[in-house]
Amino acid sequence: MSMPQTGKKLEVDSSLKPAYVGVNMPKNDVNAAQDGHGAAIQGSFPVSLCTYVERNLSRCKDDAQRSATQSIMKEIITKATADGTLHTKNWDIEPLLALPENAKGTFMTSNAKDSSPFSFSTSRRSPSRRTKSRWEPVAEEKVTNNMEVVSKEPAKSNACTTWENTRRTVGNTWNLGNFVQSRQAPPSQWNQRPSKKQRIGGNTNLTKNGNASSDSDKEQDLTKYYASSIALTNSPEEKKRREHRSKRFERSQGASSKSMSSIPHKNGAANVYTRGAISMLNNRSNGDGASLAVEDIDWDALTIKGTCQEIEKRYLRLTSAPDPATVRPEDVLEKALHMVETSEKNYLYKCDQLKSIRQDLTVQRIQNELTVKVYETHARFALQAGDLSEYNQCQSQLTRLYGEGIAGCHLEFSAYNLLCVMLHSNNKRDLLSSMASLSKEARLDETVKHALAVHSAVSSGNYVMFFKLYKKAPGLNSCLMDLYVERMRFEAIKCMSKSYRPTVPVRYVTRVLGFTRVDVLCEANVADGLEECEEWLKAHGAVLTVDENSGELQIDTKVSSASLYMPEPDNAVSHGDASLAVDDFLARAS
Amino acid sequence: TPTPSAASGTPTPPSRRLLGSAFLQEFRNWETPWAMEAMHMVALEIRLLAEKADRELVMSGKNPDKLQAAGSFLMKVFGALAVKGPKRVGALYVTCQLFKIYFRLGTVNLCRSVIRSIETARNFDFEDFPVKDKVTYMYYTGRLEVFNENFLVADQKLTYALMHCNPQSESNLRKILKFLIPVKLSIGVLPRRTLLEKYNLLEYADIVTSLRRGDLRLLKQALDRHEDQLLKCGVYLVLEKLELQVYRRLVKKIHIIQREKEPSKAHQIKLEVLVKTLQWLGITMDVDEVECIMACLIYKNLIKGYFAHKSKVLVLSKQDPFPKLNGKPV
Secondary structure (H helix, E strand, O other): OOOOOOOOOOOHHHHHHHHOOOOOOOOOOHHHHHHOOHHHOOOOOOHHHHHHHHHHHHOOOOHHHHHHHHHHHHHHHHHHHHOOOOOOOOOOOOOOOOOHHHHHHHHHHHOOOOOOHHHHHHHHHHHHHHHOOOHHHHHHHOOOHHHHHHHHHHHHHHHHHHHHHHHHHHOOOOOHHHHHHHOOHHHHHHHHHHHHHHHHHHHHHHHHOOOOOOOOHHHHHHHHHHHHHHHHHOOHHHHHHHHHHHHHHHHHHHHHHHHOOOOOOOOHHHHHHHHHHHHHHHHHHHHHOOOOOHHHOOHHHHOOOOOOOOOOOOOOOOOOOOOHHHOOOHHHHHHHHHHHHHOOOOHHHHHHHHHHHHHHHHHOOOOOHHHHHHHHHHHHHHHHHOOHHHHHHHHHHHHHHHHOOOOOOHHHHHHHHHHHHHHHOOOHHHHHHHHHOOOHHHHHOHHHHHHHHHHHHHHHOOHHHHHHHHHOOOOOHHHHHHHHHHHHHHHHHHHHHHHEOOEEEHHHHHHHOOOOOOOOOOHHHHHHHHHHHHHHHHHOOOOEEEOOOOOOEEEEHHHHHHHOOOOOOOOOOOOOOHHHOHHHHHHHHO | OOOOOOOOOOOOHHHHHHHHHHHHHHHHHOOOHHHHHHHHHHHHHHHHHHHHHHHHHHHOOOOOOHHHHHHHHHHHHHHHHOOOOHHHHHHHHHHHHHHHHHHHHOOHHHHHHHHHHHHHOOOOOHHHOOHHHHHHHHHHHHHHHHHOOOHHHHHHHHHHHHHHOOOOOHHHHHHHHHHHHHHHHHOOOOOOHHHHHHOOOHHHHHHHHHHHHOOHHHHHHHHHHOHHHHHHHOOHHHHHOOHHHHHHHHHHHHHHHHHHHOHHHOOEEEHHHHHHHHHHOOOOOOHHHHHHHHHHHHHOOOOOEEEEOOOOEEEEOOOOOOOOOOOOOO
């Protein structure tokens, strides 16, 4: 069976059979019913019911409507079976179910259990008002995977263009917080609009009591899919579930207001979780009169189990307890991770997606190999992009997870950790403890050995060794060494200026200080390297002369030794934060 | 006065601390430091009990936070002692207890505040403190300087500790020497073998030999063999840096040999000779690397002279090409 395309009409018969399989009636066979042998099969549906079903489904234009209609019909049939009207009801004259966009109208007449569309829509909205979380609008908008296809296009294009724009102007600063926040407004605005339209749609439906939607074509898409998602969520099972979930929040909300003051404010999801947990504890202890120890709290009951099926989800910092409908379960997160890994998009996108995955994992207290993989992936991307702060976050989480015995590339990351400590902090104690905690196994690992060799080179000032190691660095060691390269080169040039007399050729410096690109045989590469080296030398105050005999460029070491200096970094701004530079801001805002 | 009790089973630090707090309250009120010894005893006990408690907590899989709590308590005690008047002479003892706690916990950065109080506050005159406290204090602060690689200051402090330490107390002397020797090595002072033997510090024996001989291979072997030990007490990094001194010794030997063979040309050492020598020691380094090491030696004043790149010759200064380190660290 082929996957349905957006807006295409599918053949009715080919999709009917597998889609509509048993509804609590053990030997229900629509096929047989269609053939007219329905009555012959024991305990099956009357023929009229089957044709009623058929008629309803034939009106569905796509999978979404079909599934919506199916679930509604399940309810009807179950109800009819329960009160014995299954065979007595005249299904032939039973009014057809309105297609999901008109679901509200027919619901009033055919399904007594349902509340009116107005109360329904208000009850849908009050959860969002009650919990005041940013998740609510998003939840309403994206309940099913299918519906994504319809609405995602506009969302995606919005997202992409704004991403690209901001990326160009953000440059090397990683103020993702600002970046994400600036994009909060658009989605929520967009979400508000359709829900209002819903109401209008509902209104006209009621008054007209008709089946056809009176919306214009432009709005039809939006209302159609919102309505279908509402139809889905309007089923009694879903309503029950929703009530149960919202009750849980009510409890914790009520209790949390009084326990808020006593709980110190930690950040992010952890706080949200502990707040809920501690208020649960308060609740229970209030009821029992006995206080519970940490071990006695049913953490599993308090853990959120996600239901969202989104593979792609932006990162939004949690401000309150998360709605399970917006949290992705583990299997979806695996797919999401794979998606990010194979994605061609830029680092900002990947970083955002990964943070969102991390958040979902944290909220559901999933601490296993998937979690390790996610952190490892993010750390690697961060290293390649030069984002040290994000890398450090991931590294600390990984150290903790490895310490708990969860498998992962712990050797690779202990090498990165070593390099980070030795090159980026001046803390000898940390370095000592990192080195001391290396296992025998670790000391034999290539990446770790490389890191230790780098340490040795840095410790004795051996720049030749440093750049040799730089060229053949395994893993992402070179990314970490990158951040030390400038310093090492400067030390080297100071050293050379003091010890070499009368001159040292620039060609030699180019070679040993890692200015040449990988393929040394290519003349163009060598020339490029020379040029880069020359520029670098001049930028650092070296005095260059031309050798009379060979015509080669040399450094006059004696003179240079007095004039070497470390220049200001390029993007230095007077107040120190390049991201606050006025020009940058104007460029970004426009 | 609280008597030390042999705690069996699970010690109860909270109750001990309550006792300690109560005592501290009273102590504050007393004019004279007549109960100083008792106060010290309380401080010592709290620390020891907390250490024991932490060990037990770790064994039962819980979070060891008792020592940290003991640290905060002792800070309060210190506060009570850091006042004008006769009470202040007891402050150094408490300081040392704090040092022991911080070193054990690895939070040595917390030492800074208490050191500042001792060294800069006008309340304290260092000479007033009892000798044993001064020795302990110097020992710990000396160790901190080793971590920060301020070798000259470290040398001063540790030597002070050595000088004033009770000569009968061999284990204390050994502790001091364990850190003093690497410091001395860094400034070019070598201990005699007899000293090492006397205090059972033979892990340094090979290192000293390698320095004397210019034997780089031996140094690397020695560091490898005792790596864990040296990392644990934190002197590994210091000893690693001795590498350059070993190279220097090697070059000096070559120079001496050349001087015997051909005095006029002795001050010029060809790079290939150096490379060959290292190969003979089992160390393969290419020409670039050896050249780099020579440059480093000159840069750090271990050798006086210059390197002529074109001819690949190390040219030594005619006068005093191997200046003594003279207490100046590399």
